[in-house]
Amino acid sequence: MHPSARPYADRHIALLTQHGKERVIGPALEPGLGCTIEHVSGFDTDLLGTFTRETARAGSQLDAARRKARKGMELSGLDAGLASEGSFGPDPFTGMVPWNVELIAWLDDRLGIEVVGMAQGPARSGHLLSDDWSAVEAFAQREGFPQHQLVLRPESQDDTRMHKGIADWDRLRHCFDACQAQASNRQVFVETDLRAFANPTRMRLIEQAAQDLLQRLQSSCPACNTPGYWVTERVPGLACSACGRPTASCRAEVWSCPRCEYQSRVSKATQALTDPRHCAHCNP
The missing domain is CATH 3.90.950.10 (Maf protein)
Structure with a gap:
């Protein structure tokens, strides 16, 4: 702005x-x-x-x-x-x-x-608990593996034994077999690796x-020239064109400086009224 x-x-x-x-x-x-x-x-x-x-x-x-x-x-x-x-x-x-x-x-x-x-x-960010390799294979494909890496654990999502950074099919199968051998219930918990x-x-x-x-x-900021002058509040209340009641539609934005106390209020209403589909009374 x-x-x-x-x-x-x-x-x-x-x-x-x-x-x-x-x-x-x-x-x-x-x-x-x-x-x-x-x-x-x-x-x-x-x-x-x-x-x-x-x-x-x-x-x-x-x-x-x-x-x-x-x-x-x-x-x-x-x-x-x-x-x-x-x-x-x-x-x-x-x-x-x-x-x-x-x-x-x-x-x-x-x-x-x-x-x-x-x-x-x-x-x-999916996950699966299964003892079936074909189900794990299908899950991996849905989650975009191997570009999206996977994490495997034996038994349950809370097991502390863990294989991270799995990024190829051979290692996925190896870790699946290893986890299944460790699990008393033969189940393997698979989840998407969420590290960036x-x-x-x-x-x-x-x-x-x-x-x-x-x-x-x-x-x-228009007052002190500090960077970071941005919207800190969106004010609802644009009136419904059918009933005239205030709606959740934004009628103004409040811009604030992160350093000084300067603020400005900018109207966002391109028209005086908003469509009834945005009104909780007309469209509950």
């Missing part, structure tokens, strides 16, 4: 990741911002939580992204950093589709701001979240 004058030109930004996210985050941000994204290692990010449930994530998804970004800044000595964190669950619309939400937190101690990019969409480098669908959403972050960082 308010393009900035590249405040991050020539700055170095820490990115802590051990799962290959630098491959999509750097190219998405560097050309537009003029910065250098520095890949930081030396810390096991799995200590902050794993999708395979060995370590529970403490706090929220955003809390985890902040902790990673801050740790990257500490390790690199840089005054700005970013990190991403994903979550998986049912979709927010029907509750029936596997869903992935990706957040990227950008921390800048020099300006004293936090800006968060986000993307969401359908996920490759092992899940191309997730990696594409991380790239989209980085593009969303770029847009936010290229929008500057």
Whole structure:
């Protein structure tokens, strides 16, 4: 909305990741911002939580992204950093589709701001418990294997014996046979590997979240010129054209600066009234 004058030109930004996210985050941000994204290692990010449930994530998804970004800044000595964190669950619309939400937190101690990019969409995050190789084979094909890697365990989803990073058919069959031999019930639990480098669908959403972050960082506050001026609230209440009651349709957006207290309210109504299909009274 308010393009900035590249405040991050020539700055170095820490990115802590051990799962290959630098491959999509750097190219998405560097050309537009003029910065250098520095890949930081030396810390096991799995200590902050794993999708395979060995370590529970403490706090929220955003809390985890902040902790990673801050740790990257500490390790690199840089005054700005970013990190991403994903979550998986049912979709927010029907509750029936596997869903992935990706957040990227950008921390800048020099300006004293936090800006968060986000993307969401359908996920490759299936699972299966079976003693039948043909069923496992069919599941793997549905989940996009071998591009999308798999994780296998004997007996149940909670078994701590685990085979990760399975990325070819021969190893999949070998791990299936090994797990079945270990399981007292002959069952093998198969799930999609949700680590970024092992899940191309997730990696594409991380790239989209980085593009969303770029847009936010290229929008500057009209009052203080700080990057990150963006929508912080969508105000519902556009009136129904049939009954006149307020609906959930957006009638205005509130834009806010992450640093100063400046806000503006922007009307989003292209017309004074909205269609009755959006009205809870006319279309319950």
